[in-house]
Amino acid sequence: VGGGVETEAKVLQLVQAGARVVLISPCEHPTLEPLAQSGAITWHRRAYQPGDLEGCMLAVAHPADKSQNAQIAAEARARGVWLNAVDDPQYCDFILPAVHRQGDLILAVSTSGAAPALGVRIKARLAEEFGPEYALYLQLLREFRPIVAAAYPESFEARKAAWYRLVDADALTLIRLGRLAEARALLWRALREEARLEVV
Structure with a gap:
């Protein structure tokens, strides 16, 4: 139930999380227009009405008129819908x-x-x-998951030790410098210290 200044951010977060979003808002939200036009969200361009929470599992209330939160919360309680009322903790079942x-x-x-x-x-x-170097770092570390599992199929402690060797290696510095191939090679060397498979 939108209309407040943070409506767009809340909708985008929910869409990113894979939620099927129904927006109830009479206000203009330019950032959300492409989502509505593509069918990524359903947008009812009006104020909240009783019954709008039917079929919902979770609701976020951020109406332009904050006094509506009590009515929205009453419906949410009656329907067993988890509610987050932005900046109105008395009506919150959870926080974001x-x-x-x-x-x-x-x-x-x-x-x-x-x-x-x-x-x-x-x-x-x-x-x-x-920063963005951590996204690259985790992509690189993900490559090593099956490798570590294959190297130590029977020992959790050995796998754990291998992972700490990997994350304690200074690959992140190389990634920050744009030297991704060198970072990968460094991780291979860190794993090779105790690995039981041939590393080439």
Whole structure:
């Protein structure tokens, strides 16, 4: 149920997570127009009406008129729908953390509803530290999952030790310098220290 200033961000996050999104909002949301036109979301361009939560599992309430949250929450409770009312914790069944993504890396920050703005600021700091090189790093490490499993099929402790050798190798520095092939070679050398398979 949208209309507030953060409606677009919430919808985009849900779509990215694979949700089937129905947006109830009479307001203009230019960023969401392509999603509506492509069928990625269903958009009812009107204010909330009782019955709108039928068939839903989860709802996010961010209406332009915050006084509607009580009515939305009452319907959510009656239908067993989990509700997040943005900046209105008395009606929240769950909270949405500030999330920073870089490929397979997902970092979530929550202040448990006490100060969401602080969570956003912390997320910004994390974004400075964990840049796009981490997406490449995790792509590279993913290549080693079947290799480590094949090298140590019977020993969890040996697999764990191998993974720590991999992540403790300084491949990330090479990735930051754009030297991906050298980073891969470094990881192979780190694995080779104790591996029981031939590394070429």
